[in-house]
Amino acid sequence: MASIACIPSAPASGDAAGLRERARGALLGLAVGDALGAPAENMKPSEIRAKWGRITGYVAERPAGTDDTEYAIFSGLLLARHGSALTVAHVEAAWHQWIADRDEGPFRGAGFSERGTLENLRRGLAAPISAQHRHAWSDGLAMRAAPFGVFAAGRPAEAARLVAIDGSVSHEGEGIYGGQAVAAGVAAAMAGAPTIAVVASALAVIPDDSWTARSLRRAVAVAHRGERAVRSAVVIGGYPWTDLAPEAVALAFGAYAAADGDFTESVLTAVNMGRDADTTAAVAGALAGATRGASSIPAAWAAAIGPALGSCLPSMAGHHVLDVAELLTPGDDGKWAAGGRRVRDDDGLVQGWDEVVREDGRAAREMAGLVREEGQPVREGDRPVREGAQPVRAGAGPALDPRELARDAGPGGAWPTPDPDVFALAADQNEGQR
Numbered sequence: 001m002a003s004i005a006c007i008p009s010a011p012a013s014g015d016a017a018g019l020r021e022r023a024r025g026a027l028l029g030l031a032v033g034d035a036l037g038a039p040a041e042n043m044k045p046s047e048i049r050a051k052w053g054r055i056t057g058y059v060a061e062r063p064a065g066t067d068d069t070e071y072a073i074f075s076g077l078l079l080a081r082h083g084s085a086l087t088v089a090h091v092e093a094a095w096h097q098w099i100a101d102r103d104e105g106p107f108r109g110a111g112f113s114e115r116g117t118l119e120n121l122r123r124g125l126a127a128p129i130s131a132q133h134r135h136a137w138s139d140g141l142a143m144r145a146a147p148f149g150v151f152a153a154g155r156p157a158e159a160a161r162l163v164a165i166d167g168s169v170s171h172e173g174e175g176i177y178g179g180q181a182v183a184a185g186v187a188a189a190m191a192g193a194p195t196i197a198v199v200a201s202a203l204a205v206i207p208d209d210s211w212t213a214r215s216l217r218r219a220v221a222v223a224h225r226g227e228r229a230v231r232s233a234v235v236i237g238g239y240p241w242t243d244l245a246p247e248a249v250a251l252a253f254g255a256y257a258a259a260d261g262d263f264t265e266s267v268l269t270a271v272n273m274g275r276d277a278d279t280t281a282a283v284a285g286a287l288a289g290a291t292r293g294a295s296s297i298p299a300a301w302a303a304a305i306g307p308a309l310g311s312c313l314p315s316m317a318g319h320h321v322l323d324v325a326e327l328l329t330p331g332d333d334g335k336w337a338a339g340g341r342r343v344r345d346d347d348g349l350v351q352g353w354d355e356v357v358r359e360d361g362r363a364a365r366e367m368a369g370l371v372r373e374e375g376q377p378v379r380e381g382d383r384p385v386r387e388g389a390q391p392v393r394a395g396a397g398p399a400l401d402p403r404e405l406a407r408d409a410g411p412g413g414a415w416p417t418p419d420p421d422v423f424a425l426a427a428d429q430n431e432g433q434r
Helices: 016-040 045-052 067-085 088-100 112-122 146-151 156-167 173-190 195-204 211-221 227-234 245-258 263-272 277-292 299-303 321-327 349-361 420-433
Strands: none
Touching (some): 016 067, 016 146, 016 173, 016 263, 016 277, 016 299, 045 227, 045 263, 067 088, 067 146, 067 156, 067 277, 088 156, 146 173, 146 277, 156 173, 156 195, 173 195, 173 211, 173 245, 195 211, 195 245, 195 277, 211 227, 211 245, 263 277
């Protein structure tokens, strides 16, 4: 693993091209990981080996992103509109206008947390009550967290603050912590932090005694022993669902640490561990893509990623992750699209988003082909979040001693403390299937 180093407070000024390279790497890496992992979702490693051997590339005839990519685009475009001024009201309004209140559906592939949120919103419940459903601890926020790290490059605490605002509509507790860990890790990677410092940034923004933090420490502590050790350290055997945020986030960071940030190995390690493979590979791909840049993604993998199909979120059809990456980073003139007032409040989000993507992103499909228009408005400054937003511990945290990372991992890796509600849910689900 890379040596411990200080995390830059923000990317060096004048390095807009390098920042865009990492941004494209993060979001294209997310989409690539999602597409690579989708066929292996909910499978065991033994089942993967029996069907494909070791997965080393796309195994689907037409690889495409799932709900992970489409929700990440949704959150990224919302962030591009509001920047650091994002509020819970903005997020809730976007969920209503472009997901919950639309007749289109049936939102194929949406996770349980998203379905529970949609049901609550359609019943007239508002945030944070809309997040009070039986899957609020899922990895549904973690899967869409990378854009916040891209936007808040070099500012892990800010990335964690913003993603918690987004997540307050759909998640609580461990579900929020999982999203914060991913957003902070991507933010650190965007500033050039080494692998161990990326992990330290993720741990610094979530409670030390949280299930997510314990699982993340266990995964990284055994990462040098490979994917089997990582999986054994954090997977909750026998639990019927694979979308646990503490498990999925730990598997993704474990894969990333095992590969020391190498893109190909990070993603393939996550894919071949199975479980919620599309999400774990998407998160590992975002972390590694931000670390190594878009040029580290194999060309054949990158070329397969087209605009979103809208199979889960019809309103996201036609949007490309590379366009979102462009919107969330400054141009060569140092100016930003994110938070600008080019989208009028009375126009509706999708109309405004289409306008911004058409003018700024030009629907670019090649990593080297993105061009930024001149004369864009400067991003608005930070604004306070309304009361009730989840607090985030400030700072990137101290550099970690490997012995500290391993403190909870006994011989073979100790199991995380069970969440009683999670296992009560599992019992209910199993009872209903008998």
